[in-house]
Every structure is written in C-alpha cells, then in structure tokens.
Amino acid sequence: MKRLILLILTMCLANCVNAQKEHNPQILSTAHIQKHAAYFTVENGKINGKGRKMIKKMINSSQFITYGETHNSKQVSLLIKSFMPLLKKANFKYFAIEVGPSSAKKLTELSIPAEKTVENIRAFNTKYTVSQGSETAEPIPFFAGVSDAEFLQAARMNNMELWGIDQEYYYSTFFLLDELMTTVKGSPNYGKLTQLKKGAMQIMYKHFLDEFAKKNDGAYGLIVKEKAVNNFFNAFKKTNLAAQEIIENLKVSWDIYIRWRNDSHVDRISYMRNNFMAHFKKALKSEKEPKVFTKIGSLHASKLISNGAFDIGNLTEELGQKNGTVSTTINTWVPFSKTKNGIQNNLEKYKRSYGRYAIFTKLAKENEWVIINLKSIRKALLDGSIVLPSNGDYHKLKKLIFGYDYQIMLPINESIVPNRDQ
Incomplete structure (x- = not known):
C-alpha cells in the first residue's frame, strides 16, 4: 500500500513539474x-x-x-x-x-x-x-x-x-545592344543599323561617364530621351520578335532604375x-x-x-x-x-x-x-x-x-x- 501511495505521489509530482514547465516555458x-x-x-x-x-x-x-x-x-x-x-x-x-x-x-x-x-x-x-x-x-x-x-x-x-x-542589370546594356545586332545579321539593313548603334553607343557612354563623374543623377533618365537611342530601337522591325524582346526587357529595366527613389x-x-x-x-x-x-x-x-x-x-x-x-x-x-x-x-x-x-x-x-x-x-x-x-x-x-x-x-x-x- 505504501509503495502504491509513493508511486501516485511521484506521478503527481512529475505532472506538476511538467505543467509548471508548460506554464513557464x-x-x-x-x-x-x-x-x-x-x-x-x-x-x-x-x-x-x-x-x-x-x-x-x-x-x-x-x-x-x-x-x-x-x-x-x-x-x-x-x-x-x-x-x-x-x-x-x-x-x-x-x-x-x-x-x-x-x-x-x-x-x-x-x-x-x-x-x-x-x-x-x-x-x-x-x-x-x-x-x-x-x-x-x-x-x-x-x-x-x-x-x-x-x-x-x-x-x-x-x-x-x-x-x-x-x-536587366545596369551595365548589361552594352552587350545587349550587340545581342540586338545578332538578330539582324545578314539582313539588307544591317549596315544602317550598325551606324545607328554607333550613334546610340556614343551618347550612352557620355552619360555613363558623366554619372561616374557625378555630373548627373543617373544615366538612364537621360538616355531614354535621346533621339539616337530611340532611332536605333525603332529601326528594328516589329516582326523581329527576338529583338523586340530584348528592347522590352531593357526599357522595363531602365524604367525601374530611373524611378528607384519613387517606390x-x-x-x-x-x-x-x-x-x-x-x-x-x-x-x-x-x-x-x-x-x-x-x-x-x-x-x-x-x-x-x-x-x-x-x-x-x-x-x-x-x-x-x-x-x-x-x-x-x-x-x-x-x-x-x-x-x-x-x-x-x-x-x-x-x-x-x-x-x-x-x-x-x-x-x-x-x-x-x-x-x-x-x-x-x-x-x-x-x-x-x-x-x-x-x-x-x-x-x-x-x-x-x-x-x-x-x-x-x-x-x-x-x-x-x-x-x-x-
């Protein structure tokens, strides 16, 4: 009988300790x-x-x-x-x-x-x-x-x-312009596009160098307004889906960079x-x-x-x-x-x-x-x-x-x- 009582008391004590742990984890x-x-x-x-x-x-x-x-x-x-x-x-x-x-x-x-x-x-x-x-x-x-x-x-x-x-990364533009040109290799207007690309690149480099020198607040806000850049993009036919995809990816990316201060x-x-x-x-x-x-x-x-x-x-x-x-x-x-x-x-x-x-x-x-x-x-x-x-x-x-x-x-x-x- 004493052993039974001792066992019951031990179990009760253990349950009390566990309950206390749960109450005070x-x-x-x-x-x-x-x-x-x-x-x-x-x-x-x-x-x-x-x-x-x-x-x-x-x-x-x-x-x-x-x-x-x-x-x-x-x-x-x-x-x-x-x-x-x-x-x-x-x-x-x-x-x-x-x-x-x-x-x-x-x-x-x-x-x-x-x-x-x-x-x-x-x-x-x-x-x-x-x-x-x-x-x-x-x-x-x-x-x-x-x-x-x-x-x-x-x-x-x-x-x-x-x-x-x-x-697209801030400095991906230059290689992606070359990727654009690969979509028109062998086409009759390849020479014209090459000249347009040259003009676009020159103005882009200028804005980037000015950005590095802290002369502007960001190159892309200026680049998107440049006639030479837009003429280059607009020269790619709408039916050239590969080119249009690259252009769209660039424009979306530039817009996000331009508006980084505005959410x-x-x-x-x-x-x-x-x-x-x-x-x-x-x-x-x-x-x-x-x-x-x-x-x-x-x-x-x-x-x-x-x-x-x-x-x-x-x-x-x-x-x-x-x-x-x-x-x-x-x-x-x-x-x-x-x-x-x-x-x-x-x-x-x-x-x-x-x-x-x-x-x-x-x-x-x-x-x-x-x-x-x-x-x-x-x-x-x-x-x-x-x-x-x-x-x-x-x-x-x-x-x-x-x-x-x-x-x-x-x-x-x-x-x-x-x-x-x-």
Whole structure:
C-alpha cells in the first residue's frame, strides 16, 4: 500500500513539474538552437559531415528551394556548386537566378557546351567589363568570378535550365545592344543599323561617364530621351520578335532604375514574380510538379513581407501551400571575412546587424559551415515548449525564424576572384 501511495505521489509530482514547465516555458537559447544545428565542410564539390544529411533531407522533401545568399561570396558559390548533384538526384530541373531574362539567355549560350562555361564566361567578361576609376561595370551581376562560373558550369552539367527573373542589370546594356545586332545579321539593313548603334553607343557612354563623374543623377533618365537611342530601337522591325524582346526587357529595366527613389522597388519585385510565374506555367505544361531552385539575395528569400514587398520567398511559399508541397527558404550570414589585414570578425564589426542574433551566431566557426533547422525551432515556439526573449531581441529573432526555414553561417569568407583577363 505504501509503495502504491509513493508511486501516485511521484506521478503527481512529475505532472506538476511538467505543467509548471508548460506554464513557464524556457526562453530560446544557444543550447536549444544547437540541438537543431549540424556542421559540414565542402571539399571538391562535395558536402561532408553531419550537415550533409540535413541538406539532403531538405532537398529531397522540397518542390521549391529559395537560397537567400550574401552576394559576391566565394564560399556561397562553392556551396551552390555542391548542391547541384543533390538537386539533380531529387529531380530539380530549373534554376532561377537574379539576372534579367535576356542575360539568362546569354548565360545559357555561354554554357554550351557545359564544360566550356568557365572559359566562355571569362572571354565574355573580358570583352564587356569596363573600369573607370574605382567603378567596375560588369555585364551580368553575380557571374563575374571564377567560382561563379564554376557553379554555373556544375548546374549546366547537371542539366539545369536557367530562368532569368530579374531586371536587366545596369551595365548589361552594352552587350545587349550587340545581342540586338545578332538578330539582324545578314539582313539588307544591317549596315544602317550598325551606324545607328554607333550613334546610340556614343551618347550612352557620355552619360555613363558623366554619372561616374557625378555630373548627373543617373544615366538612364537621360538616355531614354535621346533621339539616337530611340532611332536605333525603332529601326528594328516589329516582326523581329527576338529583338523586340530584348528592347522590352531593357526599357522595363531602365524604367525601374530611373524611378528607384519613387517606390519602383515593388515594381521590380512584381516583375520578378511575374517572370518566375511565366517560366513556372510553361514548365507545368510538360510536368505535373516542376522543381525549382532559386539563388537570390537573402532579403528576396524571406517568406514574410521584406523591404515593403512580398518577394520571391513569399511567392514560392504560396505555390507550395497551393500545391500541397514544400517550399524551403534559406538565409545566409557571413560571420568572418578574409581581408588584407587578416581575418575580420563581422559579428563584432557589424554589431548593429548581428547583435540581436547572438544566440545563433555563437555557433559560427571559422573553418566549418553550420546549418540550423529553423522549422524545428519554429515548431517548438508554436507549441509553446519554448518562447522568445521579451527584450528587443524578440523582433529580429521572430522575423528570422518565421521568415526562413534554414539558417546557414559560412566559414571564413573570401571575395571572388574575377573571371576575366586583367
């Protein structure tokens, strides 16, 4: 009888303790986060370590993966390259990138055959990159480095189709004018168009040089009014659909750049969403569940409203919910950077940006990647087993945990090595 009473009392005590824990849940800490984290390395295009299992599971369970990157990072490019074989095995066929539609077509052309990608892009960048003082005008953003060309090569060797969803880059105009001319090769008016192009280029260069010298507020506001430029565009026949597509892409892009002070950001995001959906609807015609990997800036990858817009991460989340599939979004941080003065601790240098995330950033390592499953942490928050701190950290932590599904922190980051002849 005494044993029975003791057992009942023990059970009651345990229930009371559990009830108290539920009533007073623990505050999210580094110890909690560590349970949902895994480290890995990337060597020779392959992911090694415990993080590989988490990444494979993430890829295999998703229809959409939106990777929110830190731009111009060599380590990000190495990671994206290592994703490609895993994406192929999971039947991902489409690679959406933060470049314009016409630029994506050019990258597709430059990656045929796939094994010549690095070499072809090097020649392209050498031809079209222009330097003026401290300014470097690259023809296509985020594909200027050797490591960038290498991940593109890996994507194309794994049969990924490129989707260009963004506006055409500020300095893409000069190579796209040459692309326009390829649409009329061999035509009777090729000579006339060559002369018109020469006039358009001269006035464009003048406005760009003036912009570099701070003599105007932006080249495109002046370029769109130039008779020489409009005469060149108007000389292409309406029946030349390839030319009209390039011209339209340029005009839309220029308009967004011109109005950047007047809320054109949301027009840019809508343009990106519309381009993504046009590609996606086309893919739906040939398969029931197209799988899309997107590489884009971290702000664009959030599931929540970001910088005043419902961005690509929000769009893929909506599509996943509609399809009954999984849309995964990833955020990236760069805790350490290699500089000419040694290793820079960005967590210390940029405290304003990283300070509120201290319970996460304590897990960063100089020589390993770490991936953190935010979905699991989010689930614990929703079921009440843990809570967020009640101080100012609450806001940034909630935005991170509910905006993304995974957080990746890089090892020591290096700047990209330019893929062009100097």
